[in-house]
Each structure stands twice: as C-alpha cells, then as structure tokens.
Amino acid sequence: MLPGLLVYFVFTFIPILETVRTSFYRWDGFSSQKFFIGLGNYARLITDNVFLSAFFHNLVFIIFYCIIPILIGLTLASLLGRGKLPGMNFFRTILFLPQVISMVVVGVIWRWIFNPTFGPLNLALNALGLQHLTRAWLGDFTLALPAVGSIAKWVEYGFCMILFLAGIQRIPEEYYEASSLDGASSFQQLIHITIPSLRSEIGVAMITTIVAALRVFDLVYVTTRGGPGNSTLVAGIVIYRAAFLQNQTGYAAAMATVLMLIILAISLIIGHFQSRNEELE
C-alpha cells in the first residue's frame, strides 16, 4: 500500500538504528569480526581531544550560523519595518540567493576571496594602505575558524532576514500605535513588541541555523578540510575520516550517534518552548 514508507524505512530509518547498534561495537568496517564493547566507544570519545575540539568548533560556528545572522536579520527587519516596499521582491530574490547554491560553489567563491596573493580581500586591504592586516586567511591557525564562520554568516543572514520580514508584516499596526501613545521608544518597541511577536520565526531560525552549524561538512571540506592543523576541524569531518579513511567504523558510529542525539535534543527543546509560548498566548 505505501511503497514510500518502505523506501523511507529501508534507506533512512533502519540505517539510523543501525548506526546506534554499530556504535556499541569495535569494528573496522569490512572484516567479519565485530567485538561488542558496550559503551567503550562512548567512553573513548569523551576523552578524545580531537573529537572534543572538533565539537567545540561546531559550537563556535553557532555564533556565525545562528547568533550573528539572527541579530542582523532582526535589526534589518525592524529597520525596514512594516508596509510594502515597492521592488522588495527583487531584493528578496538576491538576498536569498546563497541559500540555493551548492556549498561547494560557495567554498570555491570564498577561497578565491580569501586567496592570500590575488584574492579581492587582501587586494582591497593593500589598496587601502592596510598591508599589515593582510593574511593567509584560511591558512592562519587563529583566523581560519572565524574566516570559515564568516562564510556561513554570509549564507544564513538573508534567510533570517526574509523569515523575519515575512513575520513582521503580520504584527497588527495597533500594537505599535498604542505603545507610541504610551511614549515607547523604537528600541522599546523592538524589545516588547517585535521580538515577542516574532518568537515563532526566531524559533525556526534558531533550529535551522543551529542544526546547520552542528552538521556542517561540505563547507569545511571544500575550504580547509579541517586545517591548518586541526584548527577548523568539525564533528562531520572527524566522523567522515574515522568511518571512511581510518577504518574505525564503530567509533565513527558512536560519534555520529552523539551528534544525532544532540541535534534531536536541540530541535525538540526549541520546538517545545515555541509551542508552550503559543499556548500561553
């Protein structure tokens, strides 16, 4: 009756369960010898500095994927305000463009911009007489992580802004009129009217962007592959290496399970707060 359910279970749901099962074994991925080691892989990963620092980089990416884009999006949306702007469709189309492009293409574009010798960024700094600020951005141990992060910010802020602009149109004009009569400043209006009314959109933006920061793979793979050293390593890259380059399939499955559980937990927690807020209304 439902071939769609069958395809979903075979190629998505059963693999999820299989990942969890594999995480309890020591296994190289191809031999027939699998050793059940219980929580052994999990005990290993909580003391594995490579995995922990990679996961820390994912957390740093939340600043670039989530916090900065949401702040830019809120500021822009409240400055642009309510009411239709003629030609808004055109701006919306352009601002959303990074969302539709393959991350590999985004990586190629930004590797060119960050190129130390002929990238536009260093050329512009030179032209402005700021030679001392030029860097090998993606090859610099301290700057590579924020440099990759800023690419993510570039991809995500248009999405947040358009989400908030769509939401802001639904807030009744009377709220603002009444608070203006009470003498509220526009900053107070932002805090007391705009942000609370947009909490459903903010919740969506948070789930989408935090999950993107935690699951990032393509962008790091094409820009730095985790380097220089381990300075931009993220969980996705560590899992990929362990599973497909280092024959540590069981351990990779444990790391993937942890990543999956964290992502599910964050989605559920934010989703829960959203629905509770809506009930209170």
Added chain:
Amino acid sequence: MSLHWKNLLPRYLLLTLFMLTVLIPFSGVVLSAFKTDIEVIQGPFSLPETWRLDNFIHAWQVGRFNIFFKNSVIVAVTVVIMSVFLSILNGYAFGVLPLPGRKWLFPLILIGYMVPLEAVIIPLYQFMDALHLRDTIWALILPQIGLSVSFGTLWMTSFFENAPQELIDASTIDGCNRWQTLWLVLWPLSGPPVTTLIVLIFMWTWNEFLLALVLVQDEALRTLPVGLAFFQGKYSANIPLLAAGALIVALPTVLIYIFFQRSFIQGMLGGSVKG
C-alpha cells in the same frame, strides 16, 4: 510625496548595501570565468578583454563536467519524480485515509527529516556494498529518495489534512474509489504545494555532497558538486577555470530558483515552520 521619499530612501540604501554583499562575490566569479590567467591577476573586478568561453569548454571537456552534468541530471530527475510520487501517496494516507498506526508512524518519519546525514551514511555504505549497488547510480538515487520522502510526507500530509472534507465526501458518494479521489479530485488542487516540493527536492538533490562523495568512488559516476570539489583539488590556483566550473554547477539551481522563486522561498520559510 517628499515625505514618502524621505522614508523610503534610507530603507533602499540599507537593502542595497546588503544586496551588494551578495552580488559582489558572485559578480567577481562570473567575471573571472571569462578571463585568462593573466587578466585575473590584474584585478578581481576588471572586465575581461574579450568574453572568451575557453574556460567553460576546458572544464566541460577536459574537466569532464559534461559527464558530471549528465549524472546530476539523471539523479535529480529520478529522485524528484519518485520522491514526489511517493510523498503524495504517503501524504494522502496520513492526511485523509484512516491509517492504522498513524500516531506512532508520524514521529518516526519526522526523525528522518531532523537527523544529520552523518547518522545514516555509515550503514548506507555497508548496505549498498552488500547489495552490490555501491559505485552505481542507484547508490546516489535510492538513499536520496528515502531522505526526501521524509520531508515530502510531512509536507504533503499538511496539504491533504487541509483539503476540503466536503469534496472528499462528495467524490465518495459519486462512487469514486480512494485512488480516483486522489488523482481526479485532490490532485488538480495540489499544484502549489507540489511545485514547491519539486523545487526543494531538486535543489537538495542537486547540491547533495557527502552522500555522493562516500557512496561513489568511480569518477565516471560523480555528480557536479563532488566533481567540482575534486576539480578544485587539482586546479586550486587556476581561478578562471574553477570559476567556470563553479558556474556550471550553480547555473541550473540559480535558473530554477529565479523561475520558481516564490514557491521556493515560501517552501523554505513555510517548510521550516512546519518541520
């Protein structure tokens, strides 16, 4: 009228400023793709002396982007057709029919939409290997359908749940069976959500990277994003050539996006609200 302009002008300036942060990187890459090695060093935003297509031809033939392009089209078209069809059936069952077990099935499907690809890629590799499907085009198609169907089911269920019940009842009274009710009565109403679903699944499939990187090693089966990533490894300093390759990968999605932008943006905003 002057007051009107005083209000609008700062808003347009602000929008233009942010639009430029998107447009400048893109225009630099478009210009580079038509330049020679020497021209590209002369200035990132200078115009090429002649608009040459050499870089595109080189990427297409020597870089084998012709093969990657063909693979990407085969995978994306097959995945879109199969996923949309299966999602409509699932959505109809969940939204309209008295499906037993709906209560516990639905969260199981939601999980598939929420988990990262890292959570499925390891068993998929083993599984495809055991079926002797690894390094075939099916390794790219079948898992992608499974992943797309989870979102598609959620998306189509919410459409069918909101379909007018009177219409369904009336068609039953007129003697339509369930299959006829779906295709004769509800399908004609489903244009907007189905269009959105087609566009979203196409984009996700076209841009998919990790799955294609892991499940296919044969160069002749690579899709465009994976092809471009390896191309970058080989020609990391040849900006004009890389730019041309990047444009070949990006152009189909950009065109479809511009053509269907309303469906796409609404899907991205609405889909994430529901998900």
